[in-house]
Structure formats: C-alpha cells, structure tokens
Amino acid sequence: MAKLNLNRMEMPRQDPEVRGRNFEEVALGYSWEQAKEEASRCIQCPKRPCIEGCPVQIDIPNFIKAIQQNDPAEAVNVLKNKNSLPGICGRVCPQETQCEAVCTLAKKGAPVAIGRLERYLADWERLNGGAKKPELAPSSGKNVAVIGSGPASLTAAADLARMGHGVTIFEALHVAGGVLMYGIPEFRLPKEIVQTEVNFVKTLGVDIRLDSVVGKMITIDELLSDGYQAVFLGTGAGLPMFLNCPGENLNGIYSANEFLTRVNLMKAYKFPEYDTPVKIGKHVAVIGAGNVAMDSARCALRLGAEKVYIVYRRSEEEMPARREEVENAKEEGIEFRLLTSPKQFFGDEKNQVKAMECNQMTLGEPDESGRRRPIVKPGSEFTLDVDVVIVALGTTPNPLVASTTPGLQTTRHGTVVADEMVGKTVKDKVWAGGDIVTGAATVISAMGAGKRAAADINRFLGETNRS
C-alpha cells in the first residue's frame, strides 16, 4: 500500500491582523493545485465511512475521485446529486463532527479536508458558467406553499419544483435566505453566494414572496383553502433567549439576533451609507460559545472594538461552535473567559451598560445534555468593564405561526411536533422541517429535513391524484 499522506492542505486565509478589520471572506479557498493535492490524500478506502458521516449521504469518495481524475465537472455532478447548496455547506458545515470525524485518516489525525474540497467545487462551478438548469418534471397542477426561505425551505422548494409542483415561498423578511442572510456574517459566508443559490431556486420556477409574515398577513389555513394543496413550514428558530438577570434591558445589550441582523442584513457596518446604525463598543462581551457567539464576537471586532470577550460558563471542551471558527476567533484576538457566568449588568445615568458582574464556575456532574454542569464558585464575583453586550444563548421557534395555526402541536420548547423521518406534522396537509422542529441546529440538518419532507409531500400529492 502506498504511504499515507498525512499533510492536510492548509486553507489559505486572510492574515488575522488584516481580516480583523474587514468584512471580507476569511478563508480564501483552495487553488486547483491545492485541491488536487488534498484530493490525492483520499485512499478511496473500501469502507467509505465518510458517506455515513454526512447527514445527506453525499458520495464523497466519488467526487474526490473525479478531482483525482482531473474532472471537476463530474465531481460537481456527484456532489450536487445529494446536496444542492454545496457552496454554503462547504463553508459552514461542522465537518469535524460529521464526515471528517469518521474519515479513515482521522484516526491518524489528518482526515481528508472534505469540506474544503466541497467548497472548491462549488466555487469552480459558480465561476465556470454556473449551474445547469435541471430537468423539471411535467407540471402536476398542484401547488405547495413553503413558509420561510432558510436552507430547509430552499431545499424543499427546489425539490418540489423539480417534481413538477407549483411552489410559492412566503418569507417574512425583505430578503430570502434565512439565517444564511441575516445571521451568518459576510466574512464567513458571502451573501452573493447565498443569493446565487436563491436565484437558482427561482430559475426552477419558484415564486418568492418577500415581506410576507405568515400568521399575520395570511394564515396556514387560508393558504390551504386558497389553492395550495400542501404546506411546508421552515420558519426556523428565530426567537432570542435572554439571561433574565438584572440590568438586561440597559442600552448596549443586544440579543445576538438583533446585533447580527443589524450588521449583516441591514449592513450597519456600512453606516451611514446604509441607514441602520449599531452601537460600536470599545469593550464588548459576548455571552455564549456557539457559532452565533463566535460570529457576534468577530463582527464586533470588525466594527472596531478594542477588546472582545467570549464569556462562557463551561470549558473549552463543551463549546458548541465549529472548531475552525474558534481557532479563527482566537487568532483574531478574541479573549476567551471560560468558566464564567454573568450575574448582573450595571448602567450609567443614561441607562447605558458600563459593567458586568460575573461569577466563576466549576464543572460538576454531567447534566441531562451529557455535558458537565457548571456550578457557581461561592464568593468568586468580579466585574468586567463593558459597553456593549451581546447575548448569544440560543434561540427557540417564534410562536407566531404555531399560535395562529389550529391543529399544530408544539413541545414545551416551542418546537413543532413532526415525524422525524418525513416531517409530517399532526395537522392535515402540513409538513415542517429544520430548526422549527429540532430547535437551533445546522444548515445541513435543515436541508436534509427539507429534502425528506419534499419527497413525502410529492408522494402525498401523487396519491391525491389517484383518489
């Protein structure tokens, strides 16, 4: 057997000193030579564990093989067979817990950089003429309303359109793309790439109606009696959680949702060219350590903060963010205050936050999430001077749709109850998938749910034809 190559090809990136002050993409992507070199490390092992590690079972060894054989076009075909948004997934999927975690070479500490190759191919396709319009099945005469336009909805809509159904997306915001547009920042996922995918969905004949808040402007029941034979709910988990501790309503304290929406969707980083402002802190504390927290911290830095803290009550090991983004954040100079939990906030005479009292924590026995429970160290209070605080504790589904849709069932976490496999809710003709069902999760799991629901909706619409 040929000797294993354990030199994982580094991703070229902007210099941390420079990128910490701009909103351009951090990771620059492989060149063709680099992609070839990295692809050549794949040993095409017979067990192919990577496929099982991928939530949508992309035929990874085969797309890598096509690169090895100098055929990027074929590689794209293999990739897109299972994943219609590779440019996005290649950039934001937590590969280190999915395909790359189980790659045979991971045992030697150097899994094939599957995500980077995926990204390379998507970019290659975009720069070389873009996606071919796939064949659409003949029109079924049936219409499906898809609510929301995040990855779950975009995937469901694209598949349903290919199957020949009329699809209308209703999106509350003035831009389509969900978290990909309003949450994940430009420097990690350029908005142009998201809009390329949105436009692709439009070329399949999907009608996207922006500025349409379902539950307010129109209800699910009205859609069902108004010419739609089925509804897919992909409204995500957009309701921010707060700490509920004293001082939390002071000026300068944001939910991550508000902060990121102002910065990414409304382009406050280009204020006053764009009208929407955001507070630029000198000393910024971000509470939490997931992707949302990393994104908030890195945005705050790029806006011009001198010091940005990540304040997290557990330890490094439990941090839920993508590994790569934690590394990026550290390189950029974000300061990690681990085993630290905020207790209260203090403001000045103008109600502007100026300091935050914290407790130090220790880790006890594992809790129901399997992670060790943080416990307050008595007498460990200390204060941090901060003028902007961003609370990134997570989100739950917005009750707006569920509360206006009789017959839907929700859990005590506000998620909509739906069949795990196909996304069917307990309400007739209504499916759901993505964060609205799972709570805040990942882009790829939302896409997978959209795909499975589309297949089941197609089956259902076919049956109604025969009866």
Add this chain to the structure above:
Amino acid sequence: MYKILLKEDLVPNIHLLKIDAPAVARKAQAGQFVVIRVNEKGERIPLTIADWDREEGSITVVFMEVGTTTHRLAQLGAGDFLASFIGPLGQPTHIDKYGTVVCVSGGFATAVIMPIAREMKAAGNRVISILGARNKALLFWEDKLRSVSDKLIVTTDDGSYARKGLVTEPLKELLEGSEKVDRVIAIGPSIMMKFCARTTQPFGVKTIVSLNPIMDDGTGMCGGCRVSVGGQTRFACVDGPDFDGHQVDWDLLFARQRVYLNEEKDSFEKWKCACSEAEAKAAR
C-alpha cells in the same frame, strides 16, 4: 415594490401616504402597524396603520418628519414605490363595549387614533375625543375625528386655537366630572402618554397606550423593542404595541428610544448634505 397611490401634506411636517398593499389591507385592524423600508439601503421603521380600504387594497399611514427615514419618505409622492411594506403587525387594539371611552391623541397620532375611535363608536361606546396640538398650524383632522366622536375637545399648547393647554387638563376634568369614564386610550408622543397614564391612575381608569420603542423586524425575532410592563420584559412588536399605561416603565422606554441619538444625528447630517448637493447641482 409597493406603489404610493396618494400623498397628502396634512400640515407642513406631517404627511399622509396611501399605499397599494392588498394583502395587508385584507387583514388590517385598528391599532396594528406596518414596517416599511424606503429603499434598498434604508432602515426598517414602523408606522401605525391609520386606515385601510379592503376593496381598493390600500393602507393609509400618517407620519411626522423627524430623521433620515421619515424625511426621505416625505420626498416621495404618488407613483413612487417603497422597497418594503410589511404587515399588519402587532396585536389589534382591544375593541369592546366598555361604556364611555376617552380617546386622547397628540401630534401625528390623531390619524392613528381615528380607526380606534371609529371602531369604539361602532361597538356602541360613547366616545369622547381629546385632540392636542402644539399650535393651530399643526392641527389636522379635527372634523374627521369629530365625525366619529360624541364629543370632541381640542387643545393647543400656545392657545392659538381652541382651548389653551395640554390634553391632560381636559382629561382630568372629565375624570372628575359626573360622567363615568370606563376606559382611556392615549396615543401620541411618549411623554404625553406617560402623563395621561399618570392623570388617570388615581381614578383607577384603565388606560391603554401604544408604545413606540425602536423596532427592527417587528415580528419578535430581535428583542430590540423590549419594554418593561408590570415588571416583566415584553416585546412591544408582538405583545403590543398596546399596553396598560399604569404598568409601563416609562423611564426605560425613554432611555431605550435614545440609544442611537448620536448615530441618528450623523445620518441626518449626511442626508441633509446630500440633499443640498443635489439641489445645487439641479440649480447649475
């Protein structure tokens, strides 16, 4: 894109726009609002629905020029388009047969209290309206409001028209008078709503106010609009905008409304510069 069907200047700095938005018009109810964006680089701002026509498919809003977005909006006219028009948002004002309802309004809010007074009257209430303006030149819709009220009292701060003084004075007299007041609705500048609530509190008359914190999305996803009511944090865009005025933490509201004061000033200066440049160019 949403077409402006009609523009009317009610007073020099308060304007009315009628907008083509059939889907919003189908659902609009008194007390709800819309979120608009003037153009692609514009901010999202909330405006209360002043009227609707389900048949024509239109919504009417009335706004006062205060900063960049509202000045930009004031430059548009019939035939122009808005980039976004989203609604109807928020909870409708609770309409019921209470008995005697006093509707107090000030500034641009005379327009937004119109549908509430009208619906209150239609629900069988005796409606007494109090309309306040800084001076005669800023007064509008007196007759319109009278047509849906059993009684109308007008005040001007400077006495240039009708009764001199603030709206709280006739409000207090009504509460002290022989007629039982069952409910008060007060809409206008925050400071006016606060003092109306303070006036009615000793009389124990339920007083509904329509809060106007800074909003982004208007659908409950950002929490920027949080207010404190009865010691609890609420999102004004989805839980309100109507709240019990006696329970509102007014100081918090005032402080949060001022969070971007400096940025708003910068933005407005830039807008004014751009405008005078454009004018100079046009003159050349």
